[in-house]
Structure formats: C-alpha cells, structure tokens
Amino acid sequence: MNLSALRNLNQAKVLVVGDVMLDRYWHGDTGRISPEAPVPVVKVSSLEDKAGGAANVAKNIAHLDGQVGLLGLIGEDDNGRQLESILAKEQIASQLVTVAELPTIAKMRVISRHQQVVRLDLEEPFVHSHSQLLLTRLEQVVNHYDFVLFSDYNKGALTCIEEMIKVAKDAGKTVLIDPKSSDLSRYRGADYITPNLNEFRLAGGDASNEETLTSSARALIKQAGIGAMLLTRSEQGMSLITQDEKHDFAAQVQEVSDVTGAGDTVIATLTTMLGAGFSPSEAVELANLAAGIAVAKLGAATVTPEELSRKLGQYLRQTGEHYQTPYEEVLKHIEFAKQNGETIVFTNGCFDILHAGHVRYLAQAKARGDRLVVGLNNDDSISRLKGPERPINPLNERAMVLSALASVDWVIPFGKESEGDTPAKLIEQISPHILVKGGDYQVSEIAGADHVLAMGGQVEVLAFLDGCSTSNIIAKARETE
Structure with missing residues (x-):
C-alpha cells in the first residue's frame, strides 16, 4: 500500500x-444521594x-x-x-x-x-x-x-x-x-x-x-x-x-x-x-x-x-515512508485539535540542517502540550536572513525531515519580506496556547508573543544544546572539502 x-x-x-x-x-x-429519591x-x-x-x-x-x-x-x-x-x-x-x-x-x-x-x-x-x-x-x-x-x-x-x-x-x-x-x-x-x-x-x-x-x-x-x-x-x-x-x-x-x-x-x-x-x-x-x-x-x-x-x-512495518500533512490543511487540523481540547504548542525556525540540538529542543517543546506546530522559514526568507548560499536544503525537504520526527505534528511555512520574515502573522492565525522559542531571548523580543499573551497563552524560552549549530556544521563541512 x-x-x-x-x-x-x-x-x-x-x-x-x-x-x-x-x-x-x-x-x-x-458525592451524595438525593434526599428526594434514591438517585445520585x-x-x-x-x-x-x-x-x-x-x-x-x-x-x-x-x-x-x-x-x-x-x-x-x-x-x-x-x-x-x-x-x-x-x-x-x-x-x-x-x-x-x-x-x-x-x-x-x-x-x-x-x-x-x-x-x-x-x-x-x-x-x-x-x-x-x-x-x-x-x-x-x-x-x-x-x-x-x-x-x-x-x-x-x-x-x-x-x-x-x-x-x-x-x-x-x-x-x-x-x-x-x-x-x-x-x-x-x-x-x-x-x-x-x-x-x-x-x-x-x-x-x-x-x-x-x-x-x-x-x-x-x-x-x-x-x-x-x-x-x-x-x-x-x-x-x-x-x-x-x-x-x-x-x-x-x-x-x-x-x-x-x-x-x-x-x-x-x-x-x-x-x-x-x-x-x-x-x-x-x-x-x-x-x-x-x-x-x-x-x-x-x-x-x-x-x-x-x-x-x-x-x-x-x-x-x-514501514520505516522510510510517512504522511506529511499538506500545508493548506494544517490550519484546519489545528482547529479540529483545539475543538478536541488539545493544547497547541508553536515554535519556529529555519531548521536547514537538522541536528541533535534541534531534536532535543523540539522534544522539549512538544512536552509542553499535546500538539507541536513548527513554523518553517521558506527558502527566500532564509536567503534574506542567512545569505544567498542558504538554505542548504529546500523547503519541502526540510519539512519532510521535520514531519518524520515523533515530536512534530504539523509543519507550515512562513516568511514574507513585508512581514520582516517573522511568524507573527502566522501565530495570530494559529493562536497557540503556548509559544516556545529557543535561545536567550527576552519574551518581549519574541515575534508573536504579545498576541499569545493577550489571548491568555504562555510564552517560554528554552536553552539550545551547547555546541550544536547549523552554521558550525556547514563550516566544518567546508573545511573538509
């Protein structure tokens, strides 16, 4: 099949x-039986x-x-x-x-x-x-x-x-x-x-x-x-x-x-x-x-x-093939999950080359709720943020790798120059219960944090795994060329 x-x-x-x-x-x-009849x-x-x-x-x-x-x-x-x-x-x-x-x-x-x-x-x-x-x-x-x-x-x-x-x-x-x-x-x-x-x-x-x-x-x-x-x-x-x-x-x-x-x-x-x-x-x-x-x-x-x-x-008993939710269906699936009372967690990033730090971070983010949504910078957005030689891997390949992780429920792309390449608008559409960001940010610096807090949600900052970064991996790979 x-x-x-x-x-x-x-x-x-x-x-x-x-x-x-x-x-x-x-x-x-x-907690008691009714005095009017033998019923709870x-x-x-x-x-x-x-x-x-x-x-x-x-x-x-x-x-x-x-x-x-x-x-x-x-x-x-x-x-x-x-x-x-x-x-x-x-x-x-x-x-x-x-x-x-x-x-x-x-x-x-x-x-x-x-x-x-x-x-x-x-x-x-x-x-x-x-x-x-x-x-x-x-x-x-x-x-x-x-x-x-x-x-x-x-x-x-x-x-x-x-x-x-x-x-x-x-x-x-x-x-x-x-x-x-x-x-x-x-x-x-x-x-x-x-x-x-x-x-x-x-x-x-x-x-x-x-x-x-x-x-x-x-x-x-x-x-x-x-x-x-x-x-x-x-x-x-x-x-x-x-x-x-x-x-x-x-x-x-x-x-x-x-x-x-x-x-x-x-x-x-x-x-x-x-x-x-x-x-x-x-x-x-x-x-x-x-x-x-x-x-x-x-x-x-x-x-x-x-x-x-x-x-x-x-x-x-298949291991290599998996289903990736079409981008256009993700918002609908999120809404259905909310109707079922599930807690939605959102995070975002480029995830150009997936490494151990990413995997641990995403697992920690998922542990905050029931479903994890990953906002993924599109290719043009990464080029503007990281330089013309990036991304190393195109959007659909990055999305496929992320979707294969047990911690990730949905992947949805974002990244417009007019929006500063931030996921703020996407976060407003999703209105997650919990917004998670990796690094040493202040909450006030995190795109979309004001909306999540205004809707009664939470914003958390998680530390990255020391020594793990996509830029370092790329630099080491170029040294061996």
Whole structure:
C-alpha cells in the first residue's frame, strides 16, 4: 500500500444523508444521594455538545480531510441551531432541512467519573413527507459530489431511501449505506453496505461458521441487489464480501476504551479512502485500522490522517515512508485539535540542517502540550536572513525531515519580506496556547508573543544544546572539502 496516496484525501467528495442529532454531555462529580429519591446527585461542572448520528459520520470525513456535505432533518429549535453551529466549525457543508413541527433529535447524557449516569432522548420520528423534503434537496446537490453515504439510524429521515438511492445512481454516484433496516431490499442498488454482526443476523444472515457466513452474505446481497457487504465483526475484525470474493481483515489488538461511534468511523473512512483512489480492499484495510484507533479513545472519536499514517506504518512495518500533512490543511487540523481540547504548542525556525540540538529542543517543546506546530522559514526568507548560499536544503525537504520526527505534528511555512520574515502573522492565525522559542531571548523580543499573551497563552524560552549549530556544521563541512 502506498502511503503517499493519503495526500489525495482532499479529493474525496462525499455527501452524507441521514439521521442527524445533537449529542449533549453534562459532566460533573457525584458525592451524595438525593434526599428526594434514591438517585445520585451530579453537580454539573461542564457542558459539551457534539455532532451525532449522520452528523458524526460527516465529522469523521471532515477530520480525514475529505470534502463533505450533509443532508438531514432538524427542528426549529435551539438544539438545531446549535448543531448547525457545530457543523460550521467542523467545516461541513450542511444542508439541513428544518421541520417546524418536530424537535431536533438530541441525546443528552449525564457523565460522572467517566460513567454514564443517565441518558435522556429527545426525539419524535420523522415521517414520509419530511423525508420527501430531503429527497428534493438531494436532487439539487447530488451532482456536486462523487459519493453518497446514507447513514440510517431508523429515525425517519431515510423513509424515502429507495428513491434517494435511485437519484444517486442515476447521477452516476457510488452509494454506501450504514443500515438499520433488517429488510436489505430497501437498499437495492447500493454499491456497499456495512452491517455489524447483529444487523447481519436480523437481516437473515447466518454467522455460525465461516462457510455459512459467506454463503448467506452472498445470498443477501444478491437478493437485495447490492454490490458488496463490509461486515464488521467486533473482535473478529471485518470481512469484505462480494459474489466472487471474500477478504478478511483481522481486528487490531489494543485496549478498548469505548466502541461508541466505531461504525461511523468505519464507513466514513471506507468512503474517504475510496474517494482518495485506494482500491476497495485497501480502503477496508484502512477503515479497519481507523476503527482500532477510534475504539481506544473515549466517546464518539474521530481519526486524523496523521494518526492513520502512524498506525499504518506500524502495521506494515514501514520505516522510510510517512504522511506529511499538506500545508493548506494544517490550519484546519489545528482547529479540529483545539475543538478536541488539545493544547497547541508553536515554535519556529529555519531548521536547514537538522541536528541533535534541534531534536532535543523540539522534544522539549512538544512536552509542553499535546500538539507541536513548527513554523518553517521558506527558502527566500532564509536567503534574506542567512545569505544567498542558504538554505542548504529546500523547503519541502526540510519539512519532510521535520514531519518524520515523533515530536512534530504539523509543519507550515512562513516568511514574507513585508512581514520582516517573522511568524507573527502566522501565530495570530494559529493562536497557540503556548509559544516556545529557543535561545536567550527576552519574551518581549519574541515575534508573536504579545498576541499569545493577550489571548491568555504562555510564552517560554528554552536553552539550545551547547555546541550544536547549523552554521558550525556547514563550516566544518567546508573545511573538509
């Protein structure tokens, strides 16, 4: 498998259609039992709102750098407006249709000490006339996408799914479905369907052994007129089954923290990878790896291209090839990390010839937070600062070497003469929580420090390793010529 194909993720154009919902979490501590009833009292300390259902599928695609749109039904209420606000921050092109007479579906959970105390569901099923509204909107936007992914949570938005699939197929789109109905004939014409074992059995599948599993899966997809089934099998991994072939993918061994949303991650990753040009078996392999990453996290988690690349490198035991986030995607990834509550650290430099001092310094910078962003002077900037014979290594090669370090999450270039070749403007765009600079600077001398401090962040100065400098290395090399 070619890791460099991950650079095509932003070529995946996916429209998600289905049951959207707002996932709301109240977090707090429990210290006593209520005097009113034998129930724990949770003192709420924080509130967290997330995109749920089909909206979580779209979020997974967005975090994998796919171009994603979302069709769904919401009510004319605060929960619907909050969901739209979340989707905008996630850079999802939402096409949510408002239904005045019904509420936005919301799942409200009270969490204490990492345990769910109670869940409150606010929902009323949408009916055929509401689904018709989505069908009309689908007809209007389907040609903007290459893939249509239907996320069925059995809440009524996909009541007209037969007609919706026909619209997508008539437009020449690849159709994928995460099903809830036991009647798979409702999904006739789909290219891929992704049931779990329970859904497979409810649809009439027999999983008593491998032979009956394969034969019954083929019978089901033939009867329903579906191209292929990706059967997710929990600790047994996944199986991609067509009329002619069956490929099994072993589950990735890790400590499982939470399986919530794992199905969303699987179909989102499968679709995005197909859109990036991977073969079906490669796309399933990547979806399987992504599921392993997601279940090791708490809650309905997403997976980033960087995480997937690292996991894939370990899985294939590759050492020389790695994924470097495209420069134009870095700011988006940083914003997603912030939304996940991660601490962003920023530093900058030329890093013309990477040496031991750089490696130690970057490791120390990363230790200050969760993610390290390195602002990298472009070639023209280095020439102005260091002289016409520099840089020794061009920008893309310097970025590649830095990206290969475990301490570095993202690299982004900067350097305009009009801005004094400083990263001040870039720092304003990123607004890191912590700004780190190496050397013997005063905080007042560090570009961007005033902005970071004004935003409530921190500025730290770290000492360089004595005797290590790029200029010294270049001088020694010239002495031996």
